[in-house]
Amino acid sequence: MPKGILVECTTPDNVVAHESGHAALYSLILNDESLDWNYLLYDEREVDRLHDAYAAAIVNSIIMKDPAMIEMYNADPWMYAAKKVGFIQGSISKYAGRRDGETVSEWFNDVSANGENADDFSEEIHKL
């Protein structure tokens, strides 16, 4: 059994854990006092962009704890971006590579379903 969750194995519990991951991410954003909310339009697309930008910062800060990823980035940032997606799809799920917001949610899902057997990157998300 590979580490991480394969989309093919998705159950209702996985869906709940995945959506809870999005909720946890929104909660992190809303509690981040460094963000200025005064100029935010409460437009769904703007909130989605904020969610994904915030998720991208989280995904990169976790992935860049791996020296191999730093080396890959330094060698070729464009190649790193492509390889990052492939790496995430291979270690968590195909869906996790779709957008950074989905990566964060699938990391939550992985820990919820697999506990101590979750991927190392997934475990990092719970330290935030």
Ligand SMILES: [Zn+2]
């Ligand atoms: Zn999702």
